[in-house]
Amino acid sequence: MQDGYLIDLHCHVLPKMDDGSDSVEMSLEMLRREAEQGVVTVCATSHYYARQNSIAEFCARRAAAYEKLAAALPEGLPRVLLAAEVAYFPRMEEQDLSPLCIQGTRTLMLEMPFSDWTDLQVEAVETLVLDRRYNVVLVHPERFCFSKSNQQRLVRLAQLPIGLQVNAGSLLRWSTRHLALELLELASYPMLGSDCHNLSSRPPNLKEGRTVVQKKLGERFLRRMDENAEQAAREREWSR
Numbered sequence: 001m002q003d004g005y006l007i008d009l010h011c012h013v014l015p016k017m018d019d020g021s022d023s024v025e026m027s028l029e030m031l032r033r034e035a036e037q038g039v040v041t042v043c044a045t046s047h048y049y050a051r052q053n054s055i056a057e058f059c060a061r062r063a064a065a066y067e068k069l070a071a072a073l074p075e076g077l078p079r080v081l082l083a084a085e086v087a088y089f090p091r092m093e094e095q096d097l098s099p100l101c102i103q104g105t106r107t108l109m110l111e112m113p114f115s116d117w118t119d120l121q122v123e124a125v126e127t128l129v130l131d132r133r134y135n136v137v138l139v140h141p142e143r144f145c146f147s148k149s150n151q152q153r154l155v156r157l158a159q160l161p162i163g164l165q166v167n168a169g170s171l172l173r174w175s176t177r178h179l180a181l182e183l184l185e186l187a188s189y190p191m192l193g194s195d196c197h198n199l200s201s202r203p204p205n206l207k208e209g210r211t212v213v214q215k216k217l218g219e220r221f222l223r224r225m226d227e228n229a230e231q232a233a234r235e236r237e238w239s240r
């Protein structure tokens with residue numbers, strides 16, 4: 001894959017779905033910025049919280065938001081794949097999560113709890129991967145490394161055939177760059193996403209993150225990440 005064929009796996013680009021874009025106009029400008037960076041496909045990973053919506057309710061809201069955006073979408077902007085950033089919830093491994101996966105795939109973008117993870121939570125992830133056969137991508141793992149115990153659990157989870165999707169912004173800040181690079185190197189499937197929410201504080205910034213990866217981990221590593229993104233967004237079954 002070359003520049004001009006990039007995928008941003010993590011974007012809050014659908015209007016009024018969550019704390020991301022608050023209007024169709026903002027969504028369009030976010031997509032223009034993605035296109036300027038060579039992105040041709042974005043995964044619309046609106047937050048999914050089980051305590052707020054059933055899966056069916058979320059999908060209906062998401063379809064309506066997408067329709068509004070699609071009606072205004074001119075030629076030449078990135079294609080939008082429906083997806084979700086699924087916050088961990090108890091017994092999630094017992095549910096059919098396929099409507100929340102990246103459209104057309106078994107790729108589940110999973111946000112772990114912002115607390116010390118329990119055995120039960122880690123085992124749920126293992127079940128999702130090994131028994132339910134989801135292609136699990138842990139989003140921004142760098143944001144959970146605040147405790148020794150989570151760091152250890154993350155190392156254990158990274159041994160599974162799962163993706164670790166680091167945020168581009170974490171590579172751009174000195175305070176988090178080292179950790180973000182370490183996690184990319186730890187991952188079976190290292191991935192990058194912008195996790196863009198708007199045009200100001202959390203803008204589309206995949207290109208800048210890629211530049212850091214290229215400088216620090218090399219061109220081959222960058223290509224491997226691109227292939228992983230391609231697999232996550234396009235393929236039903238990952239090669240494990």
Ligand SMILES: [Fe+2]
Nearest residue numbers: 010012085195
């Ligand atoms: Fe996000």
